[in-house]
Amino acid sequence: MAFVKISEQDSLYNDLEKKSVLEILTEINQEDHKVADAVQKTIPQVEKLVTGIVSRMKKGGRLFYMGAGTSGRLGVLDASEIPPTFGMDPGWIIGIIAGGDTALRNAVENAEDDTEQGWKDLLEYNINEKDTVVGIAASGTTPYVIGALKAARAHGCLTGAITSNPDAPISEAAEIAMEMVVGPEYVTGSSRMKSGTGQKMICNMISTSVMIKMGRVKGNKMVNMQLTNKKLVDRGTRMVVDELGLDYESAKRLLLLHGSVKKACDAYRAADDDKL
Template sequence: MERTTEKDSNYTGLDKMSLHELLLNISNEDKTVPNAVEKALPQIEALAALVTDKMRNGGRLFYIGAGTSGRLGVVDASECPPTFGVPFDWVVGIIAGGDTAIRKAVEFAEDDTEQAWKDLKAFDINSNDVVVGIAASGTTPYVIGGLKAANQQGIATGCIVCNSGSPVAAEAHYPVEVVTGPEFITGSTRMKAGTAQKLVLNMLSTSVMIQLGRVKGNKMVDMQLSNNKLVDRGTHMVMAETGLDKATAAKLLKEHGSVRAAVNEYLLQQGDRL
């Protein structure tokens, strides 16, 4: 396969560029990423439909990856409970080398073809679940091994890669291939490829959670009220839905712990629910 993520940068003499030139050229490269993601929308839709169906029937979503790709999966998974009020184990991010690798690279962790399945088995993974491998190159052994083992156990698989025709995509039932091309710094897939993966992860988890009823209108009615900013946001959401004054809305929100619960309590008298 041709790994366009490893091709020489379109730019030479980076160390001779002015700061303005560096920023401008990085920005110009970044502008190409959304177009690459858009070309993959049919694949993203197919994967999102699968995940939604599985999760409606009690399944979970697992991300597996190494390095930057693994970290992005962990970030997306960790943001689902506070944003959508779902249990912490609905979306699980697993990185090669374990949680230590989130902050510090673990040497050769990505080269172990057996470890991903061991990591997945720790969560009692089963055929109700979905495993999505994240690998910019599409060649990461940790991810390939994990997807292959999941397939052998009858578990649905997907992937997010940034090269076409990769071994990771070949293992995935629902591949997403966002071809981002050469990086500004040759081979530094934390840049355009990482941005593309983050965009796809945003689209995947957000669209799934909306379809699962975790958003009302355009509001995060199930978000966790974990800081003053979110409490204030939730209070204004309750005010908008009920017409209550701020003090009363805040009191109702505090008593019931979420926007949905607070509004439902108020609307109960009207025979309605949020």
């Protein structure tokens, strides 16, 4: 069967420029409703990938997202949110985009067409067999990503692929393929829309479940979050109040002294144990 790029097929809507703003917004929203259902169908594959990532990460392995354009930016975005949210060192989950950091804000000509560069970029991080590489490409044909996945897999890394097309070349390159088929985009070929939304949802699922299984969440709280602003200090203080039964000011002093909810609670309980 010939490979068909569903993500590049003509939009189900036409004459967009003749529509009212309300019509445009309503139709985009109608299309967005399809994304969650498409992502749901990938859960068995995401589960397999997360289980493998956690097993490797407990042995010192890391997670790399690889992508170009929108896909690359979303991988970098998800990786960049891990340190402030879960208090993990930024070296644990890393986003790499074709063309480097310049490509986060500007298109870099031909960056995604280099089959060898993706693996070269990974080598700069001393990638090894404990690591996991997840390639993200709506089209499923991005040479930069496919080349990186093939090389990573050949070197013993766990590999995953996120794409919007079934039976895509990127799926063949990876050990675990997550194909969330969201259908044609509202603006034909604009994969920053439904495809991008679905990619972000899957990245959220991967990184959040990995962090939970790595012990970075207690109950349902981000007990290791970085205290980078007043809102987060207040949230953390209220967590300490709930956990230890202290008054607000005492909890805040304890939190700021130790730098995270988990460390503050552990230190308080250790001090209590010493008194026994």
